[in-house]
Amino acid sequence: MPHELSGKLRAGRHSYRSPWLAPGTLIPAFIIILLLLALFFPALYSPWAPDEMDFAAVLQPPNTAHWFGTDQLGRDVFSRVVYGTSLSLTIGVGATLISCIGGILLGTLAALAPRALRQILVRILDILLAFPDLLLALLAIAVLGRGAQNTLLAIGIAGIAGYARLVRSQVLQVKLSGYVEHAVALGESPLRIILRHIIPNTTRPLLILATIGIGNAVLSASALSFLGLGVAPPTAEWGALLADGRNFLDTAPWVSLLPASVIALSVIAITLLGRRLQTILAKGGI
Secondary structure, three states, X not given: OXXXXXXXXXXXXXXXXXXXXOHHHHHHHHHHHHHHHHHHOHHHOOOOOOOOOOHHHOOOOOOOOOOOOEOOOOOEHXXXXXXXXXXXXXXXXXXXXXXXXXXXXXXXXXXXXXXXXXXXXXXXXXXXXXXXXXXXXXXXXXXXXXXHHHHHXXXXXXXXXXXXXXHHHHHHXXXXXXXXXXXXXXXXOHHHHHHHHHOOXXXXXXXXXXXXXXXXXXXXXXXXXXXXXXXXXXXXXXXXXXXXXXXXXXXXXXXXXXXXXXXXXXXXXXXXHHHHHHHHHHOOOO
């Protein structure tokens, strides 16, 4: 009997434990906090400037002075990765913001426009969704040209279709809800109904998807830079840093090891946190 009682008490404590305190939430959140510190306060992590060259310390392995070694120009690899956080996360967040805004506009139009226009927009979305986002970003880069700003725009434009599809499905559900029908019965204008009732009630799931989308955008930006189509050297950006070390994998693997590890860890942490938020939202934890 005492064992059964203690088991019930433990189960009760577990059932009332906040989902925000679960390891699946805290660990990725901690990693993201470290990234944000690197974004706003990079000097806290390393005393070396990202572009400071020391030709007497070319391709040095990790040591006490350079924790993750140096590259082919004697630059501290750790410092370049830390300072590259700013550009990589800026591209990820900026591209996701463009995708969200474009998706809200296009998805709402595809759900509420006149029938003929609605059918055209839906067909366009179907065509765009048939192509991977990275391929669409490559096409946009071919038109816009390389560079950090164009990379941000290309990734943002490539992601619009995915967000538009979600927004369209949400709008179609919301416009049949009771409060929208009530607003129509009260004689509110269509624009007011869209701005006050429909769009605010369709953005909640979009925010969760956007959190996951930031990780995908960071990965796409790194892939474009690695292919030589994104941020141009010598700018410190994770994909460009990864590309810098590919010619030294046999002799100096540390040049690429840290950027690759940070890209993977960042994308995993952002995606896990987004999935965790999605689960908490589904259970009514927000």
